[in-house]
Amino acid sequence: MDTSTPEDAELQAQFDATVAADQRIEPRDWMPEGYRRTLIRQIAQHAHSEIMGMQPEGNWILRAPSLRRKAILLAKVQDEAGHGLYLYAAAETLGVDRDDLTQRLVDSRQKYSSIFNYPALSYADIGVIGWFVDGAAICNQVPLCRCSYGPYARAMIRICKEESFHQRQGYELLLAMVNGTDAQREMVQESVNRWWWPSLMMFGPPDGDSPNSQQSMAWGIKRHTNDELRQRFVDMTVPQAEVLGVTLPDPQLRWNPDRGAHDYGEPDWAEFKAVLAGSGPANAQRLAHRRRAHENGAWVREAARVHAEKQAARKEVAA
Amino acid sequence: MSPHAEEEDATNAYQSLSETAGIDDPRWAFGSGFEDVEAEIEAPLPAGVDAADLAEYCLMLGDDALVCAQRIAEWVSNAPELEEEVALANTALDLLGQARVLLSRAGHVEGAGRDEDALAYLRSEAQYRNVALAERGDDLDFGVAIARLLVFTTWRLALMSRLLDSRDPVVAAVAAKAVKELTYHREHAARWAVRLGDGTDESHRRMQAGLEAVWPFVEELFRTTDVERRLVAVGVAVDPADTRAEVDAVLDQVLAAATLTRPDRAPMGLLGGRGGRQGVHTEALGHVLATMQSLARAHPGATW
Amino acid sequence: MIPADDAPAAAEPAAGETPAAARRGWPLYEVFVRGKRGLNHVHVGSIHAADDEMALHNARDVYTRRNEGVSIWVVRADHIAASSPSEKDPFFAPSADKIYRHPTFYAIPDEVPHL
Numbered sequence: 001m002d003t004s005t006p007e008d009a010e011l012q013a014q015f016d017a018t019v020a021a022d023q024r025i026e027p028r029d030w031m032p033e034g035y036r037r038t039l040i041r042q043i044a045q046h047a048h049s050e051i052m053g054m055q056p057e058g059n060w061i062l063r064a065p066s067l068r069r070k071a072i073l074l075a076k077v078q079d080e081a082g083h084g085l086y087l088y089a090a091a092e093t094l095g096v097d098r099d100d101l102t103q104r105l106v107d108s109r110q111k112y113s114s115i116f117n118y119p120a121l122s123y124a125d126i127g128v129i130g131w132f133v134d135g136a137a138i139c140n141q142v143p144l145c146r147c148s149y150g151p152y153a154r155a156m157i158r159i160c161k162e163e164s165f166h167q168r169q170g171y172e173l174l175l176a177m178v179n180g181t182d183a184q185r186e187m188v189q190e191s192v193n194r195w196w197w198p199s200l201m202m203f204g205p206p207d208g209d210s211p212n213s214q215q216s217m218a219w220g221i222k223r224h225t226n227d228e229l230r231q232r233f234v235d236m237t238v239p240q241a242e243v244l245g246v247t248l249p250d251p252q253l254r255w256n257p258d259r260g261a262h263d264y265g266e267p268d269w270a271e272f273k274a275v276l277a278g279s280g281p282a283n284a285q286r287l288a289h290r291r292r293a294h295e296n297g298a299w300v301r302e303a304a305r306v307h308a309e310k311q312a313a314r315k316e317v318a319a
Numbered sequence: 320m321s322p323h324a325e326e327e328d329a330t331n332a333y334q335s336l337s338e339t340a341g342i343d344d345p346r347w348a349f350g351s352g353f354e355d356v357e358a359e360i361e362a363p364l365p366a367g368v369d370a371a372d373l374a375e376y377c378l379m380l381g382d383d384a385l386v387c388a389q390r391i392a393e394w395v396s397n398a399p400e401l402e403e404e405v406a407l408a409n410t411a412l413d414l415l416g417q418a419r420v421l422l423s424r425a426g427h428v429e430g431a432g433r434d435e436d437a438l439a440y441l442r443s444e445a446q447y448r449n450v451a452l453a454e455r456g457d458d459l460d461f462g463v464a465i466a467r468l469l470v471f472t473t474w475r476l477a478l479m480s481r482l483l484d485s486r487d488p489v490v491a492a493v494a495a496k497a498v499k500e501l502t503y504h505r506e507h508a509a510r511w512a513v514r515l516g517d518g519t520d521e522s523h524r525r526m527q528a529g530l531e532a533v534w535p536f537v538e539e540l541f542r543t544t545d546v547e548r549r550l551v552a553v554g555v556a557v558d559p560a561d562t563r564a565e566v567d568a569v570l571d572q573v574l575a576a577a578t579l580t581r582p583d584r585a586p587m588g589l590l591g592g593r594g595g596r597q598g599v600h601t602e603a604l605g606h607v608l609a610t611m612q613s614l615a616r617a618h619p620g621a622t623w
Numbered sequence: 624m625i626p627a628d629d630a631p632a633a634a635e636p637a638a639g640e641t642p643a644a645a646r647r648g649w650p651l652y653e654v655f656v657r658g659k660r661g662l663n664h665v666h667v668g669s670i671h672a673a674d675d676e677m678a679l680h681n682a683r684d685v686y687t688r689r690n691e692g693v694s695i696w697v698v699r700a701d702h703i704a705a706s707s708p709s710e711k712d713p714f715f716a717p718s719a720d721k722i723y724r725h726p727t728f729y730a731i732p733d734e735v736p737h738l
């Protein structure tokens with residue numbers, strides 16, 4: 001950080017005091033350049049994740065096995081579009097433009113959550129995604145409702161309200177399925193087996209391997225460490241799994257009375273890194289899909305813009 | 320900051336979660352959005368109305384909405400802009416909601432124990448009663464999608480606004496809600512038609528092509544079936560032929576504003592005197608249903 | 624969901640590095656909603672739209688899910704005059720009537736330098 005002039009030092013001190021007092025930083029406030037850049041990156045990638053997250057679930061809307069499930073899934077995926085929209089808007093308060101961020105996504109210059117690089121292979125996945133992925137999102141995002149950047153915090157409050165529905169609908173679907181046929185029960189267990197470890201990876205690498213976490217915590221844009229959030233998720237999920245009668249695929253998973261928490265096994269961090277680097281089961285497909293949609297929409301966006309200009313010009317002539 | 324202080328924070332989302340956790344939140348689609356209607360699904364058959372006719376009529380109106388919603392849902396994650404993503408999903412959800420009540424009513428009136436899902440998932444193409452326009456695919460071409468939506472919603476709004484006084488309480492209740500929804504959908508489609516028609520050269524060309532693509536299916540919308548004729552006589556149905564003038568007028572107005580030309584295309588003909596309302600469909604419906612029904616049919620007896 | 628890569632933030636764009644390039648996107652609108660009679664309109668967020676009509680339509684879809692009986696205002700973000708919350712406002716700049724957010728003012732160069 002450049003605090004070379006007295007004015008800068010004073011601004012920095014004001015900023016630090018605001019964050020330390022748990023007050024919000026607002027768009028026109030002075031902020032350190034690193035803070036701004038970190039926020040843009042985090043919020044944009046968060047927004048991209050909401051949008052990319054529409055794909056695995058969108059894959060099942062046309063085939064939803066009842067009309068009620070179809071309505072629920074359609075509404076859920078629609079919510080995710082809304083989340084992306086709120087988050088892009090929060091990023092835009094930092095002086096970037098949604099179009100540019102979208103371009104960065106389709107050019108692979110910005111990332112999105114790796115969890116969406118796994119395929120949704122059965123309808124049980126719709127339940128498990130709601131239960132695990134939206135559940136993990138809640139663990140991650142609820143603390144962000146109090147993050148130091150005002151527009152991000154406000155977007156998160158709105159989003160978190162909807163995420164609770166998402167987790168609930170997923171869990172409710174799984175309850176119906178485990179009380180259904182043997183084939184449905186098998187489908188649920190198979191899906192849990194596939195999604196458990198990737199879901200744990202959603203919280204990021206272990207704290208020791210997470211070099212930027214410290215700074216983000218000091219800035220109030222991250223409030224708990226990766227491992228703390230992962231632990232919270234595990235502790236929350238274990239009793240829910242018992243109610244469903246499914247087994248979480250981790251032989252080391254057990255209650256530790258000394259810690260007052262569950263011990264659990266180590267995710268395969270090599271897989272995590274590989275998916276992050278682009279070689280997950282669905283990376284190429286997801287990105288190609290998003291790029292195609294964006295490019296196929298270009299003529300439509302352009303037409304609306306040109307029409308608005310024509311209308312404005314006509315108004316001017318008429319006036 | 321202590322954990323306790325965190326709990327008391329007004330912006331704490333955990334608190335917000337509990338405040339909004341009710342599953343009957345109207346914004347959320349656990350139900351069809353027709354909760355007040357659902358109580359009436361079991362309303363008795365109006366006097367003088369043939370049960371088989373009413374069931375058939377509910378299938379016609381319900382299948383139109385269901386198949387069209389399925390087509391619109393193909394756009395999820397493919398819309399030209401995020402805001403449009405939300406708008407299209409809303410439209411599909413509204414139509415799906417209409418379909419669910421109408422199919423439920425059909426099942427109840429029929430009296431054979433079939434519910435909305437049995438009717439949606441376990442009928443073959445020949446048992447579907449929708450018009451061909453609803454099943455027309457668009458290959459994710461926004462021009463075709465908007466043309467289909469414009470014609471479909473203009474026509475359906477004209478139908479529904481004439482069904483507000485239907486002697487069947489469920490049809491009337493669906494119409495009351497559908498009129499508001501379809502007014503919104505028609506407005507959405509019309510504005511897009513104007514933007515595309517009066518946008519760039521490319522968008523003008525593609526919007527016109529979209530209209531040309533759906534135009535052969537327009538004629539069928541105004542064909543009156545025997546079932547409708549009998550139900551008009553007892554005050555339950557509307558004669559679709561009566562909507563023609565309104566539909567024409569609305570479309571002409573939109574096309575003029577959009578600098579588009581009314582297509583001059585030969586209407587799609589009937590097969591042995593039969594069309595969609597009699598279960599004779601285009602090849603497209605088989606694919607729509609194959610996708611839609613595959614999972615449900617693979618698990619007979621399952622509950623979801 | 625936030626990607627968990629914890630990559631360094633160096634590759635993010637800085638605001639105002641280059642003048643606005645030809646933009647293809649729709650302009651940004653701020654959305655204000657009055658949820659009930661007797662209340663003020665409050666800012667709820669923003670959306671993009673090509674024109675005012677589309678902005679109202681999109682705002683209704685996104686922020687009210689078409690709840691009837693609410694009143695919506697939309698206003699182009701670049702038409703808003705705003706004061707600064709803090710007296711010193713060196714980052715977002717000199718003029719007092721500059722809007723509080725104005726993405727079209729900033730452009731991200733294709734090749735963003737790693738500052």
Ligand SMILES: [Fe+2]
Pocket residue numbers: 050079080083159163624
């Ligand atoms: Fe979300």
Ligand SMILES: [Fe+2]
Pocket residue numbers: 080134137162163166
């Ligand atoms: Fe979600």
